[in-house]
Amino acid sequence: MTIATLQTIANIVKVSRSTVSRVLNNKWEDFGISQATADKIISKAKDLHYIKNEAALSLRVKKTFTIGVIVKDITDPFYSQLVKFVESALYTKGYNIIICNTGYDLDKENGHINILLSRWVDGIILSPIQKSIENISIIKDRNVPLALFDCKIDKFEADYILVDNKAGTMEAVNHLISQGHKKIVYIGGNSSDLNNRLRYAGYKKALSKASLSITEHYVIHGSYTFKHGYEAATELLRSNDAPTAFFAANNRIVLGACKGIMDCGLQIPEDVSIVGFDDFETATMLPSPLTVIRQPLRDMALNAVDILLSRMDKTNNTPCMTRMLKTEFILRNSTRKIN
Amino acid sequence: MTIATLQTIANIVKVSRSTVSRVLNNKWEDFGISQATADKIISKAKDLHYIKNEAALSLRVKKTFTIGVIVKDITDPFYSQLVKFVESALYTKGYNIIICNTGYDLDKENGHINILLSRWVDGIILSPIQKSIENISIIKDRNVPLALFDCKIDKFEADYILVDNKAGTMEAVNHLISQGHKKIVYIGGNSSDLNNRLRYAGYKKALSKASLSITEHYVIHGSYTFKHGYEAATELLRSNDAPTAFFAANNRIVLGACKGIMDCGLQIPEDVSIVGFDDFETATMLPSPLTVIRQPLRDMALNAVDILLSRMDKTNNTPCMTRMLKTEFILRNSTRKIN
DNA sequence: GATAATTACGCCATCGATTGCGTTAAATTT
DNA sequence: AAATTTAACGCAATCGATGGCGTAATTATC
Known part of the structure; x- marks a missing residue:
């Protein structure tokens, strides 16, 4: 009925929280925990439907496994496809995305940026409305990885994903x-x-x-x-x-x-x-x-994800770069030769 | 440079964390904190660009202000519009949404449900792939508010949003x-x-x-x-x-x-x-x-949000209900009278 | 049989914010 | 002047998970 935590399991199996944590993170061998204890813990965890609390984890390890994605209009196929590719790429890496729709409203963009920062997201993909720096530089100040999407902002050092x-x-x-x-x-x-x-x-x-x-x-x-x-x-x-x-x-x-x-x-x-x-x-x-x-939306999405992930490595001090991707000409049937 | 926490501010102003917390939550009058102290704290918080850590807050108050939205295909206008309306409605209430795209993949749906639960989301809007109960009942077991969208599942008590x-x-x-x-x-x-x-x-x-x-x-x-x-x-x-x-x-x-x-x-x-x-x-x-x-996508979205918010009140024991919304006939120009 | 090494864990601080319950000092009352 | 109230804060526990460090118990070695 009530939700099981590490402590709950620890009490039942009569070990410490640490031991439970180590077992459930598959590190018990490194810490010399007996197979018998491990088995007991694992089976109890299953019984109680234990699910770890990511909020507690985030607090402890200073990482949220969350990326914020701010778009202008999610119903625009351009953005919904972008979101799809980004979500998919990040899912395999264990990240989730918080989606923010600004609807071309600068106040909302600002609000979303603040919320994402307060959630300590591990990175932000932003397709900004304006070329103004004020609201965006706060992200940089906080040292949160940022991929600017589909919009180059003058005189603002950042990682950009653009098309030619x-x-x-x-x-x-x-x-x-x-x-x-x-x-x-x-x-x-x-x-x-x-x-x-x-x-x-x-x-x-x-x-x-x-x-x-x-x-x-x-x-x-x-x-x-x-x-x-x-x-x-x-x-x-x-x-x-x-x-x-x-x-x-x-x-x-x-x-x-x-x-x-x-x-x-x-x-x-x-x-x-x-x-x-x-x-x-x-x-x-x-x-x-x-x-x-x-x-090349898929490429753009993958590049954005790639940039964010690499920037999360705080030892990575490579200068910001702009990734300019090529477009593709798709010939169908809406033009005709004339004389 | 480094990120300011309550403690940082407390140290500088030479008060306790509690006092800082109370001031920044606009409760200082209730706790008899002098205007002078409050002013100092507020101004320091501004200087340091203090932003509260939602992960810590979640842990403490057992509420994440996050809603999970699981859809089958975000590039389908049906879902992208839904997401837009849901996002907008929840934004005004102070909630964010984590978007999960299953791509009609049941494993991914399962994975997403587990992740959302581990994030202790305050509610889930789910447009399920199958009419199977197994993966969904885990949400119910955890007592997480759930709005099932666009799909009625036999013999499964839950709140449904459907159209006729x-x-x-x-x-x-x-x-x-x-x-x-x-x-x-x-x-x-x-x-x-x-x-x-x-x-x-x-x-x-x-x-x-x-x-x-x-x-x-x-x-x-x-x-x-x-x-x-x-x-x-x-x-x-x-x-x-x-x-x-x-x-x-x-x-x-x-x-x-x-x-x-x-x-x-x-x-x-x-x-x-x-x-x-x-x-x-x-x-x-x-x-x-x-x-x-x-x-009526907008109505459907608002209803889903409404259900979730009302279910968050744990004293609310009203039985689950199905909200069946009416469709609208939109006459344009693709039909013609014949004899 | 004494010492060393290994096994198998536990303790406790930490992350950041909140809150119930104090506590101290000043102000007021009688 | 003693007693009481009020203003203005602080202490410490709590939320759940992690990990460095420590330790008791068992086993192995000389």
């Missing part, structure tokens, strides 16, 4: 150019967002390399939403200088743009070509499966 | 019938899955109420996957007794079926009508937005 947004976008736009497209639209996210800027830089570079000039009204920053993608696409397609191809800066924008294209009575890829950033399950399920730039 | 699968499906099928459809296919999930059986029961009842007989080859159980939906739809549409409408038992099946329909050169809703179980973001983004049965 610029090169990835270039590849996508190059593909459109090689198909003969000249009127290529960039539908972007928030204009202050660093990833968006890098993707835009890739777009610009691809165009200039092909000696195409930037058409101003073909660049539409906004937000990473379905709505923005939809509005940008419909507006342009109904203008008197309609484009022939789109690049959409994330998974939600691309869906919005696709819907917009179809609502204009046009077909993909027959009438309009489109490439998106981010791969996701439903990208393959659209009438014309989307050609996309895939972020 | 049968009534929801009936509503969907009734809608198809009222539009004049008589050849209605049921594409289901795993035939042993309880939810699938209940949904199928709703399908059968709707047909029989309308005096339509069950056509055997119009019922295709299988799995909750895109592939199954696709194959079922294409196979039937190419047969010489093609149906005019589909009911798909979850979000992935419905996407597969839609793709299958389109790959057969048919249009939704012009040529074929379809209704799906589960609402999800991309349902609105298809060429023809899907008519679906929505599960």
Whole structure:
């Protein structure tokens, strides 16, 4: 009925707590505990359904086997997949994760950081909302291993996991150019967002390399939403200088743009070509499966885990590093050659 | 540099740990501690960036302010949304969640249950893989509050959060019938899955109420996957007794079926009508937005949280209850009247 | 038969925060 | 001035697990 602790078992078998602890941690041989005693302890522990108290252990060994993961929106496939991979990798190492969803709310991000620190987590994977240092440097001050995900913060020494947004976008736009497209639209996210800027830089570079000039009204920053993608696409397609191809800066924008294209009575890829950033399950399920730039989420997750685990070794003083991963171009069926 | 504890502050201010604890918990007036002392302590705590150690607290007060959430697949929008709502509701109450992803692996489910118990979580929300009792009853034995989600287990007393699968499906099928459809296919999930059986029961009842007989080859159980939906739809549409409408038992099946329909050169809703179980973001983004049965995920999450919190009050001996929530019929544009 | 070595454990401090029960000194009352 | 109250704190146990150090008892060695 009541919950068994080491003491409970110790009392029954008439040994000390230490002995019980040693036996249950499979160290009894090192401490010269007889097989008979060990057997008695083990069997009693089973009888009583003994389960160790991790809180007590944490206190003693100053390690919680817990990692905090702070994401912006867990319902975004990008993050839910990340969480899945991180959880899986850490599970095999004996760690659990506390998930924190900020919902793009900076106060909540701050709150979560404080809570995670008060829980003495062994590490934090953070996909920060802002490029502000204040709330994040407290993590560093406490010397808690930190992996910054998907966002580079200027002048802040830390371990970063990034993808090569610029090169990835270039590849996508190059593909459109090689198909003969000249009127290529960039539908972007928030204009202050660093990833968006890098993707835009890739777009610009691809165009200039092909000696195409930037058409101003073909660049539409906004937000990473379905709505923005939809509005940008419909507006342009109904203008008197309609484009022939789109690049959409994330998974939600691309869906919005696709819907917009179809609502204009046009077909993909027959009438309009489109490439998106981010791969996701439903990208393959659209009438014309989307050609996309895939972020190597599994690799990103494994790298983040790897960094945290290695930083837990306090003798590890290697300088912080940025791991920049390559994107992958996935050719499906949403672009077409034109003349 | 080093981390401040109560003792650290106590040493500096030259008071006892108790006094520091009382001040930092805003109880100093109850214990007659002078404002001057309190001020000194508070300011020192700020200076040293004192953050309390929750592990020590847990040990002392036998409460961890942690809830375990075990889901089958966090990348499924159904679960990622659930997690989002649960996280948000618990955050305001001062609780964190440890997320456990089983990936439909029973061993992992077991492992996670054990880990959560060893962490002395204050409650568990579990969406179990099987209807087996063994691994789950250990939670009950430990007297840990448990909310069983989306799966009723026979003969197992517990608090359940369910939706009315049968009534929801009936509503969907009734809608198809009222539009004049008589050849209605049921594409289901795993035939042993309880939810699938209940949904199928709703399908059968709707047909029989309308005096339509069950056509055997119009019922295709299988799995909750895109592939199954696709194959079922294409196979039937190419047969010489093609149906005019589909009911798909979850979000992935419905996407597969839609793709299958389109790959057969048919249009939704012009040529074929379809209704799906589960609402999800991309349902609105298809060429023809899907008519679906929505599960009240937010309500389900809030109910689960509510149950757990109330069960934490150990004087609460109200018998276990099943909260059966109603689904919502969301009419979009994937069905059409025929004659 | 005395000494050394090994076996088989136990004691107790520790991790950090909380809390019931004191205790001391000052202030107030009579 | 003696007695009582109140203000302002401290002591030490507690939560559960761990591990360094110590020790009694048995066995082995010379």
